[in-house]
Amino acid sequence: MVREKKVYPLAHGITTQDTFAVLGDTLKFIKHKHAWKVWRVLKDFGCTVYPVADGVGRVEGSKVYANLAQLTGKVTVIVPCLLPEKLKTLVADASSAGCTKIWFQEQTWSKDLQQECESAGIEVIRGCVLRHKTYPGKVSLRYLSPCYWHGLRDEKVPIKRFGRY
Template identity: 65%
Template structure:
């Protein structure tokens, strides 16, 4: 018997049915910083998420793609976890990959990106992926700013909690 996958909404038309490319670099992925947390959280939600970093080959057993353009036709949402100055061709690469949306994390959005996305017809979403995470009742979530910023946001249960 095949179980039907439950789809949960995040924000502004993004759901767990979307496929994601998480952009980072070796430091942001290997030291368990925001790119790694975002990628891991999306996977916990049951999403198909690809790590993208030009200076890393593998991450926790998964292939790391050197560019979002190598995921042409595979992703609908690109999630940058690098500062704008480290992503000079972000919007053009998103368009080449066939993605429709960019989900800017805290500090990754810029007015220049906003204007370029509007010109190219790419939807802009702003806000942290981690705001949608359900934290266990007895955890250190109270120390996590994403917990407080996302108190009223839609929450997505971890895939393993649905079994």
């Protein structure tokens, strides 16, 4: 019996059905920093997610791609986990790879990147992936919770019980 994969909404039209590339660097993947955490959360939700960092061969058994060009046609959403000064070619690379959305994390967005995305026709989503959490078990609960950047007053989705809204 084949179980149907559940699709969960994440942010502004992004769902767990999208395919993701998480951009980081050696430190952010190997030392289990932000990029690794984002990659892990999306993976735990059952998303197809590719880690991208130059100079990292594998992370927890998954191949790490050196650049977005290696993922052309495979991803719909790019999640950068680097400061804007390290993202000079992000929009051009995303466009070349056929990506339609960039989900900027806290401190990765800038006005210049916003303008470049608008010019290239790439949708900009802002917000932290780490607000999403999954608790596996008999009853799989998934919800939004505030991460370090957001605090308790941040907008949350309604409580979900027994895997339903």
